[in-house]
Amino acid sequence: MFQKLEELFLGKAKNPLDQNVFHKLSLVAFLAWVGLGADGLSSSAYGPEEAYKALGGQYHHIALYLALATAATVFIISASYNQIIEYFPSGGGGYVVASKLLNPWAGLVSGSALLVDYILTINISIAAGVDAITSFSPALPSLGYAVKIILVLVLIWLNMRGIKESITTLLPIFLVFVATHIVLIIAGLMAHVSHLVPVVHETVQETHSIISGPLGLWGFVVIFFSAYSMGGGTYTGIEAVSNGLSYLREPRVKTGRHTMMYMATSLALTAGGILLLYMMWDIQKVPDKTMNDSLAEAVFAGWNWMGLPWGQWMVIVTIASEGLLLFIAAQTGFIDGPNVLANMATDSWMPHRFANLSHRLVRMNGVLVMGLLSLVILMIFHGNVDQLVILYAINVFVTFSLSQLSMCVHWWQARREQKDWWQRFFINGLGLILTFSILVATIATKFLEGGFFTLVLTSAVILLCFLVKRHYETVQLALRRLDDTLINLPLPTGDDIPEHGVCDKKRPVAVVMVEKFNGLGIHAIFSIQKLFGNRFNDFLFVSVARIDSSKFKGVEELENLKKNTESNLQQYVELAHRMGYRADYREIVDIDLIDGMERMCDSIVEEFPDATFFSGKLIFAKESLWTPLLHNQTSLEIQRRLLFKGINMMVVPVRVLE
Numbered sequence: 001m002f003q004k005l006e007e008l009f010l011g012k013a014k015n016p017l018d019q020n021v022f023h024k025l026s027l028v029a030f031l032a033w034v035g036l037g038a039d040g041l042s043s044s045a046y047g048p049e050e051a052y053k054a055l056g057g058q059y060h061h062i063a064l065y066l067a068l069a070t071a072a073t074v075f076i077i078s079a080s081y082n083q084i085i086e087y088f089p090s091g092g093g094g095y096v097v098a099s100k101l102l103n104p105w106a107g108l109v110s111g112s113a114l115l116v117d118y119i120l121t122i123n124i125s126i127a128a129g130v131d132a133i134t135s136f137s138p139a140l141p142s143l144g145y146a147v148k149i150i151l152v153l154v155l156i157w158l159n160m161r162g163i164k165e166s167i168t169t170l171l172p173i174f175l176v177f178v179a180t181h182i183v184l185i186i187a188g189l190m191a192h193v194s195h196l197v198p199v200v201h202e203t204v205q206e207t208h209s210i211i212s213g214p215l216g217l218w219g220f221v222v223i224f225f226s227a228y229s230m231g232g233g234t235y236t237g238i239e240a241v242s243n244g245l246s247y248l249r250e251p252r253v254k255t256g257r258h259t260m261m262y263m264a265t266s267l268a269l270t271a272g273g274i275l276l277l278y279m280m281w282d283i284q285k286v287p288d289k290t291m292n293d294s295l296a297e298a299v300f301a302g303w304n305w306m307g308l309p310w311g312q313w314m315v316i317v318t319i320a321s322e323g324l325l326l327f328i329a330a331q332t333g334f335i336d337g338p339n340v341l342a343n344m345a346t347d348s349w350m351p352h353r354f355a356n357l358s359h360r361l362v363r364m365n366g367v368l369v370m371g372l373l374s375l376v377i378l379m380i381f382h383g384n385v386d387q388l389v390i391l392y393a394i395n396v397f398v399t400f401s402l403s404q405l406s407m408c409v410h411w412w413q414a415r416r417e418q419k420d421w422w423q424r425f426f427i428n429g430l431g432l433i434l435t436f437s438i439l440v441a442t443i444a445t446k447f448l449e450g451g452f453f454t455l456v457l458t459s460a461v462i463l464l465c466f467l468v469k470r471h472y473e474t475v476q477l478a479l480r481r482l483d484d485t486l487i488n489l490p491l492p493t494g495d496d497i498p499e500h501g502v503c504d505k506k507r508p509v510a511v512v513m514v515e516k517f518n519g520l521g522i523h524a525i526f527s528i529q530k531l532f533g534n535r536f537n538d539f540l541f542v543s544v545a546r547i548d549s550s551k552f553k554g555v556e557e558l559e560n561l562k563k564n565t566e567s568n569l570q571q572y573v574e575l576a577h578r579m580g581y582r583a584d585y586r587e588i589v590d591i592d593l594i595d596g597m598e599r600m601c602d603s604i605v606e607e608f609p610d611a612t613f614f615s616g617k618l619i620f621a622k623e624s625l626w627t628p629l630l631h632n633q634t635s636l637e638i639q640r641r642l643l644f645k646g647i648n649m650m651v652v653p654v655r656v657l658e
Helices: 004-011 021-025 030-046 047-055 057-087 093-101 104-134 141-161 163-191 192-211 214-229 251-280 293-302 312-347 364-381 385-391 395-413 419-485 517-534 557-577 593-607 634-644
Strands: 509-513 538-546 582-590 612-620 649-656
Touching: 021 163, 021 593, 030 047, 030 057, 030 104, 030 163, 030 312, 047 057, 047 093, 047 251, 047 293, 057 192, 057 214, 057 251, 057 395, 057 419, 093 312, 104 141, 104 312, 104 364, 104 385, 104 395, 104 419, 141 163, 141 312, 141 364, 163 192, 163 251, 163 293, 163 312, 192 214, 214 419, 293 312, 293 395, 293 582, 312 364, 312 582, 364 557, 364 649, 385 419, 385 517, 395 419, 419 517, 509 517, 509 593, 517 557, 517 612, 517 649, 538 557, 538 593, 582 593, 593 634, 612 634
Parallel strands: 509 538, 509 612, 538 582, 612 649
Antiparallel strands: none
16 A cells, blocks of 8 residues: 555656666756756846846946846856866766866865755745745735745655656746746837837946946946846856756757757846846836836736736736746756755765665655755745845855866866867856856855855855765775775685585575675675584675666666676675685666665575575664764665565674774
């Protein structure tokens, strides 16, 4: 019954060994634009408004420069990330770029900043989306907080079912947003097209009066750059494609570049167009209403045909699609957040379990953590958009800056081998100047308003990662000492090894569960000798080639995983032969270590009736509260399952001396 309920709730398990599974799960450029580009495109709902409000009513004509600068910045950052996509075709984004090209500590900062940013992306997207929709009626805002929590839970559920399924479910909303905003911008420009030349003339005159007045050139630069940096939220989400490249259809680089083109073009035209319309229609901030709402009302006013209020309906559909697109934008946090967690787990900055895949081939642990932490932040700030916006847009520019700096260092180092290095260096260098300038300005303007909380939260994540890494390094050091002691034993080699053959099915067989050829597995063999004497002269080594996030990247990766697993098992067989025992091995490829091992043990019992199972387990002198989180309890769980079936299994302890 539990299995049926799980299938009903999450869907049926997917076969990772299916030759077509990568094709079925991967995203074409259009779907990637929806899933990964919604975050960037949805920022047009609040980024341009923040920039325009910073101008104040007195300098609103500078919005023309802002519109051009916004569009140019989008294309520059996108072009710089295209180079990252090309250089890192397996994905990983800012974390991998900084780790590989600068140093692991820079990668840690970038990855931690990304994690906090994606948690805030989920929060701000859902909070702003719900506020936009509930603004239609005075009675709806009271329900907003409960709706925000429910929507986070819904997104957790959708993403536990699968990334592609969640995107296709939300696709109609994205298409409605694109259609309505194309109509809004074109209609708004056409209605005032005759005013465009006078607006340009007035902008030039106002610029001249500011520069020649008391403020001077420096005053103009301060006004412009303050507004430009306040609209920094417009550029959030551009990095999402490079982070989520592993989800894209092969060839991934080509698909990624097409996705970036769709994202950059749509965001530049939408954000720049909205800023231009604010100025041309003289839109002012009204309490309890977004400026986009006021703009839509102004543009669509008087749209009546056949006695029907088409304009009013267009306003409702446009603003509703804007709010719902923000809901889709939260997808970026659920897509890329678990991906960053998995990459950091592979490098032991995070618990290794974050690299695991579920039966639906989803990074379920990452999805749950991103969702639960988002709920905590949402509850702390009670879903208040004004407070959440202050926290937002700092961390993404930390990652932007580190990524651009990493690529600049790379192109400079490769200047003798790469003929066009200076062109590539220029693109990433320009991206570095823009993103770092916005980062400094954003921290300066938002730090005392609450932006310090983001930096404190990011610092806490960095500290947590450092503690996790230190623990894993301590364990690795202990295991390395065990390897040095046991791997190079003075045993017969080459022609001196007698012929022992495979295991005798009629005799007692010691089935040893191993992961790779190391001191832990060898220690188990000696423990069996010590405890049972000459009872076992037949050893069967078994292993599960577990498919995790680092391996689930293509058919070739899975083949390499299987070959490496077989190679490790063959080393154990050779060692057993050198020790004078008969030996053989069995292996299985699976995404779940425990389920795969249990199935293999069931088949082994049928083949070897007198089999006894053994597995090593790390034992620490002091168990902390988080030790179970950092190390799986595989041995104990398998033992519980086998003992329940009446199959003998023993856990061999291996002490970890700190």
